[in-house]
Amino acid sequence: MLPNIRLLFFLLMIPGILFAQQKELSQKKTYTATRIDRKPVIDGVLDDAVWDNIPLATNFVMYEPGDGNPSRNTHTTKVQIAYTDEAIYLAAYLYDEEPSNIRREFAQRDNLPTADYFFFDLNTYNDGENQTRFYVTAAGTLADAKMKRENEDFAFNVVWEARVSMDEQGWYVEMEIPYSALRFPNSKEQLWSMQLGRHISFLNETYVWNYINKSLGASTHYNGLLKGVRDIDAPVRLSFYPYVSGEVNYYKEETTTAFNAGMDFKYGIDDAFTLDATLIPDFGQTAYDEVELNLGPFEQTFGENRAFFTEGTELFTKGDLFYSRRIGDTPIGFNQAQDARLENEDIVENPETTNLLNALKISGRTENGLGIGFFNAITEKQKARYYNKLTGESRELVTEPLANYNIFVLDQQFDQKSSVSLINTNVTREGHFRDGNVTGFLFDVYNANSSFNFFGEAKMSRVNYPTSNKTGFASKLGFSRTKGKFRYGVSHDFANKTYDINDLGLNFINNYNNFLWETSYRIFEPRGVFNRYNISLFGDHQRRYDPDVAVTTSFGFSFFGMTRDRFAFGGSAGYSTPFKDFFEPRRDNSFIEYPENASAEVWISSDYRRRIALDSRLGYNKYLGTDHGKLNFSFSPRFRVSNKFMLIYSFEYRAENDRESFVTLLPKNVIFGTRDMRSIENSLQGSYNFNNREALSLSFRNFWSSADFARNDFSRLLNNGSLVAYNYEVNKENDPNANFNIWNLDLSYQWRFAPGSELILLYRNSIFKIDKLSELNYTESLDNLFSQPARHNLSLRIVYYLDYNTIKNTI
Template structure:
């Protein structure tokens, strides 16, 4: 009994030590470090150890089952990390493929978070899995807000690693060049944390303990990395990335001649000291970018598709995080797309070039400037247009900051071939200020924003004002989002779903943590939405949902909802989505429905996500079934099937609909450097079959050869309402094949 008592005391003492850790010391290496995933060098044996990892999932009050040990050192050029991931016995490892920048909590990976300005607002992330596959990313917003720009793996840079699997552990050795990072010189410490996903034990663990109601990348819980001497300025950092491309394309719908063209351009990166970067692009090309995943459009408003172009993705949080989801003053996909006012169609608008300057002016002040010049289009009378976006971010308190932005869209001529002018007749500008606030432990975080647009029409009510407030504890999670958008608010370079509205969106969840082997937490929730006319305060839409959710220790998830919806139509709307007879404006509808979402254990070779909705829909009914089925042939890749079926039944004379969207993705990685991805998507709503196949060879770090084939076919449905019967493929619409080479040169 005494022995058991001593063991218990030692276990709790070790965990208390983990809670009380106050940083990790790092010393300069005295010898050369070889990347071999073996701890042979004397510097590793003398380095301080980050150990005593704490569990983050499924619990957060016990030491990790699978412990981890991490050591760090450095020399003039690189930061080195050695990580040893211990196991409890023989086991297998999980990875989606050998493709870089993988994501997913069901995979095995060790990640290091580096806050190089010690501001707990922005950080770099580097991760490696047992198969040696790398991922890197950028963390913004303190890692504390659930939004698409909080964590992004779009940032791509040069660093090195080696991984090996041993009998009782796996190990990773990393070398991260200082010129890859941006940091404030003469700092005595950075902030760091490490976290590990382990598929065998369905466990997530961190060096610094983090409450499980927070995000695992939350920078509020980082600890100091204490340097033995302050870091100085890095060596000159200039990179040139030229590209060349050959394209063969044919538009069958317009029956124009086949086009064969060769083009070239370049990107360049200039390190302006250790804290600032200037990016330049000339004649950029984005042919290698993956196609958007198609959706069935049953919405009355514009659908948001995320940015996928590399130049606009890097450090996007500084420009794109103003406002809230659905109301953004800057949306980079507006750059490169214009509108033909005579037909109402969106057209591609080529980009001459652009620059992006971003970095830290001092520890607390961050600057970003983006400028792009687009080509003229004589066919529609569009003059060459300039896009300018500037942003400043000033830290206040420990984890809060004020941000300001200025966005300008204008041509420097009033017509194609006109005289140069700084005061054109047509322009669009937006000014905005945001305040992001967070407590030190992130129990409370929120935002307030005010934006105003300006153009030659001098419209009234040209503002957007709003924000959100989050409160998160173990038992209670709540959110309140609200905004008021004027009828004249028109940021042409932004994304605004609705105007002239007052909107409130509350949500509350209560969590239970049962002591069983299956469920990690469960609990009820209530959510809603109220949208009113911004002037008269008449009801436009409202929604009330009663919810219940289950988080399983296997990483599976189940959510059930019962909802009541009210909709007032300001414009005619066809709920069938097939351009049938529209419901008239000024009519209103109340309808109820049930919905459910389930995500299976993603650690399994076969996994799936399913969602369904059943019930009333405007003046009829809707049955929806959607999901993704994935089979993984580890470690080489996976095949997935995405589908969405909408069965819509409306009373006469309105049109019924059976809308089918189905797509397959084949993702195969021959090695860690050669990848093949193929999408095939059929959308009965727009009667289109899309094929996109891409082979990528990364022949050296951040240098690639791409071969991309794209085809679109007109696919006629076999029934009037669409349906589950496979379509008849009538004729091709557009076809293209692209060969592209880009090469990263460090000068």
């Protein structure tokens, strides 16, 4: 029955795709770049002779908060574009009759403060989908990002240069973007698309060169055309990033040292395709993970902090099949190693992470819009080591064999806004271990005038065990209206009970058959006190696929608004019918039924242009007819002490009362208990920017959480999802209570001493404690934490950027 419904749904979509009205989104502007024989000096002072006779891109129009209004006469913007065989160059004249109002807050690379800025969007394939954005602030901070419609990925980093200057008429930008930072078709004459923009912080206004119709499609569909770039004899795209690092650790009165050296490199296979590789990687200075007390049925997930796995990975994230933290993750046999300990044995060593030996990725896009990507990584074998105290014998157990991770992607883009993709991921482990293979087909299609978006996925997983195999399937199908103030969308998500992508991807749940819908109303021009607002209604109906069981139905609404004074606020409210949780019991085909619940949340965010600003959020969730409730409150003031010094403090409090929670599995019963939980998190982020290339940064976090189960209030789970009292005896070994406290402090000095090159000196201080003392309050737990030995780490890392062409010209 279900496949027939999908086929009917898809057939109904076809007329909208094939017969939608053919018309242009807007009248695209065109600019013709000028070839120059001599590059300008990149100093921000636009007095080079090369700029004298180059045409101007002018007549900017408002993007926010208005809709296409001409730019103010007091804030005219003009841009010139030129090119050589090595790079493309921009000169931007950002006039301001009151230059004292130009915001010039300092920040480091890829951090955009509340400052005036200029941006240049470049799409070298003119496909309406993938483009690169280059930012320069009035203080000279650089930022670059890969864009996918409205989303910006600042993990993308390339080597380019820009400088700014300022006088009584405004401020100016001079940019050099080498072709080594770009990928483009191998053709005699390039046809690129571009957007130019300017943000004026004092006025809270943004202007763009080519008009963007915010009520239709996505902003990346509205680039103008950049012509004239032809006969480029592009240089060899080969660059090296060698590094050296050293560290000193002090823990429990023991000092250890380590030294590492290695290299990343990039090679342009041709104008469009690039090879990135990391040899002997070093991730010693990556940011700490925000670890919490996790009593739920699912693993805690963390963001990716390793640059190699975030830069240039947009092709590999298609279909959400790539969770990069799987590479170098905890060995798959880590927990089994604990259970494999024999009598009289001690575990001498059981590694919690897997070492990455090397990794590479090849990606690019052909002239016809076909994106091709290949990713490979190899991790080292890991072993647990045991020592028998009675016999003196030692033995080893392999917990993670040598493993090979691969991704292959084909992504065909068409009509400057649509795409179909095919992706395969596979993990092969040496010997008789688990292997995984997943293949996904995806489409993301707009109709001709971008008023509707149709999307879908079909994904097949296969897991090979030493003695058996498991094949699974998942799909997604939906459409949304992407035009006008009133919008809506529906979708269907499906997965059978054997769908599993966790070798290289991440899925917590399977065996679902869910239906989702949403509708919203928004404004695109200021109205009354609002610059913009958005009101949304949404809902879903969740079911199990096998057996076909209703899980829950929920609906709610949300509101977002921003005033003309840049004060933002909003909130949401929702209601859910009784919820059958099939995962909290940790036993197949068992569920606990939680009662219906209602939730509400409100938040505010004040104007970041002011020296003191505030973000705050308050939410409450109540399970009706019970004492079970959840409260969360956060408070985060930010202090701009000066244009160079910023402090952000954050406090969060969470409390949950009388939750029926999993305790343990017995041979015939699943035991639950009534749990109260409290969490407090304090964090501080600070930065002092000596300039845009040197900064001192502080990052601190303390997280405490306590889980307290009521004594003599345990129960066992019945087949119908209800609970009945059970006499469960608690002792020192099986006590479910927990008190968790962690402290992390990072203090770093960063110096970008040359393009692409940097030095980082980092001091780290960390303490961790988990025990059963749930009766301790926050301050008592903190005292208990400080009784533990602290781990101190001091490390120095130097990376130097080497360009092949520079080396060749120097020799």
